[in-house]
Amino acid sequence: MVIRSQIDVEVKMVCQRCLELVALPIHSECEYAVVKEGTAIELQPKGYDVLEMGEEPLDLLALVEDELLLALPIVPTHNTNFCQQPAGLDEPESSEDEVTRSNPFSVLAQLKRDPNV
DSSP states (O other), X not given: OEEEEEEEEXXXXXXXXXXXXXXXXXXXXXXXXXXXXXXXXXGSOTTOEEEEEOSSOOOHHHHHHHHHHHHSOSSXXXXXXXXXXXXXXXXXXXXXXXXXXXXXXXXXXXHHHOTTO
């Protein structure tokens, strides 16, 4: 038995650049080969994800939900032409009052250069 699905939805997520809502079209296609629990997975045709079935009925809602979660972008953003960072989030300017700290690995660099060590 084979299950094929094609899902086309539009989800609203928070843009990680401007922090406003963005509507994103999501498309997902999947093909599952349904097998009994304990069946040799290696014998199934290539190109199918294997879905092992036990005594419990198949939860299609959970299967569709998993496919949609996998299709979501990791970092949702608007198109760069329509999206700007919120005001006040520019790079901070360095202050003259800042204390410059020494690199803790500079001692190791000196040891590496010194052939007598």
